Amino acid sequence: MTGSSSRTILVAHPGAEMFGSDRMLLESVIGFVESGARVVVALPGRGMLDVELRRAGAEVVIIPMLVLRKVLLTPRGLPTLFRDMFRGLGASWRLISEVRPDIVYVSTIIIPQWPVIARLRRCHAVSHIHEAEASGNRLVNALLYLPHLVSNRTLINSRFSLETLRHSIPPLADRVEVVYNGVASPPDPSPPRSRLGGTLRVLYVGRLSPRKGPDVAIRAAGELARAGQRATVTLLGAVFPGYEWFEEELRALAEELAVDVAFAGFHPDIWPFLDQADVLVVPSRVDEPFGNTAVEGVLALRPVVVSNSSGLREAANGYDTALLIAPDSPEALAQALADIVARWPEVVAATPRSRVDAQERHAPELYRRRIAQALGLATGPLTTG
CATH class of the missing domain: 3.40.50.2000 (Glycogen Phosphorylase B;)
Structure with missing residues (x-):
């Protein structure tokens, strides 16, 4: 690979709404597309994010995947968890065979199979962590972060998130890069009211x-x-x-x-x-x-x-x-x-x-450049390590 235009990025994301991590996923994909890469996004279902991703120039595929929710970690949810785990394993394995990506970009920690499968398929894996709950159970946090130890590179969205990660799995925190979120802005927001009234x-x-x-x-x-x-x-x-x-x-x-x-x-x-x-x-x-x-x-x-x-x-x-x-x-x-x-x-x-x-x-343009550079899309070839 001699340039980003020859690269294919397979992106895995756990939902298709337009909340915080979904918006960041969209900004990341825009940055990848602007770098000249082919971008294929795997989602578990359709939604507003799906529409925006295709508008941005990405290909979108809908496949089964294991998305960790609290309800799955209960006795009642275990059958669904195991079903989704096996269905997701087969679907992601086949998709990598079809897409043949140079990079697998895993968005969030609640799709834990993706970093492991990417490395088993000898792809360059990049994890982007958006979650942090310092007050949560340390063992649970460690288990959620653990699959991302196999990624070649890990990105995180704040210093607080980094310290939470360090408390759970220090070896992973030692090789994490902080990339602050890009936040869109209205071009000409209306000023606040000069007087509040009642x-x-x-x-x-x-x-x-x-x-x-x-x-x-x-x-x-x-x-x-x-x-x-x-x-x-x-x-x-x-x-x-x-x-x-x-x-x-x-x-x-x-x-x-x-x-x-x-x-x-x-x-x-x-x-x-x-x-x-x-x-x-x-x-x-x-x-x-x-x-x-x-x-x-x-x-x-x-x-x-x-x-x-x-x-x-x-x-x-x-x-x-x-x-x-x-x-x-x-x-x-x-x-x-x-x-x-x-x-x-x-x-x-x-x-x-x-x-x-x-x-x-937090200019989105700055975020897009940083996220593309973090994947090596402007700095020469990547190795699978």
């Missing part, structure tokens, strides 16, 4: 999951109301299948606290919602590997309030318009929102500078 418009973007804390946002709005500051909350996101009960709990909580909550569902284009918001909140209860959503808020010229933990701290740190608060504390979130209201002219004046800083750190 109601603060709060936006939450992400999965409707207990881990992500949308209920914290609702409770914080209730706290504000008791202090005399009216606030509305828009929840932009949806539940995982099987978690419909949590959305019902959120609706009941909003009714109980008399908080005006809009359940907007999932939308791939978040910018119109940010245009209509005053503040973006990221109230996660648990560790996050990185905080794309927080950066998106800064890029949209909106102040953000973020849980002071994990990769969220790393993503939001250094911006004048980002406030860090204690996780799982409606009171802390309410106080931060009240502080923003009290300092609104000052906050508004600081948003353009924060946006420029975020663009310089």
Whole structure:
């Protein structure tokens, strides 16, 4: 192989939605395509990501694969786990024979068979780790990371994720490269309101999951109301299948606290919602590997309030318009929102500078170049090692 245009990259990814790791997968693929490589993406099903990948110039194939979910790690889920494991093994083996890739790029740690199969087929394997939960069980973390020891190269999305990995499997952490996420920006975001008026418009973007804390946002709005500051909350996101009960709990909580909550569902284009918001909140209860959503808020010229933990701290740190608060504390979130209201002219004046800083750190074009270089697409031939 003498140039990237002669290379074929087989990409494996565990879903076809358009959440954080899905968006990063799309950016990675765009970088590979721009380098001149042929890119084939294996997904377990159709979805919005599938459409965007084909629009970007990739080929997409749908095959069975083992995608580790918590439900599979229960006695009831074990039959499905073993079924998916054997079906995924055969499907990935055949696909590598058909595609004959030079590089197999494995996105996330929840498709554990792919690095192993790639190396068994003598392909150059690259793992890209997007997950990190320092508070999780160390043994479970180690088991999830373990298959990626066989990869020729491993990429990770934050220093926090790297330290979590180091705590679990030090030998793997010693050869990991940090590549910060690229985050898209609206070309011309609308400025914040010059005056708030009587109601603060709060936006939450992400999965409707207990881990992500949308209920914290609702409770914080209730706290504000008791202090005399009216606030509305828009929840932009949806539940995982099987978690419909949590959305019902959120609706009941909003009714109980008399908080005006809009359940907007999932939308791939978040910018119109940010245009209509005053503040973006990221109230996660648990560790996050990185905080794309927080950066998106800064890029949209909106102040953000973020849980002071994990990769969220790393993503939001250094911006004048980002406030860090204690996780799982409606009171802390309410106080931060009240502080923003009290300092609104000052906050508004600081948003353009924060946006420029975020663009310089997380421009998608920069990410695409870095990810292509990490795969050796601009630096000469690769070896299988």
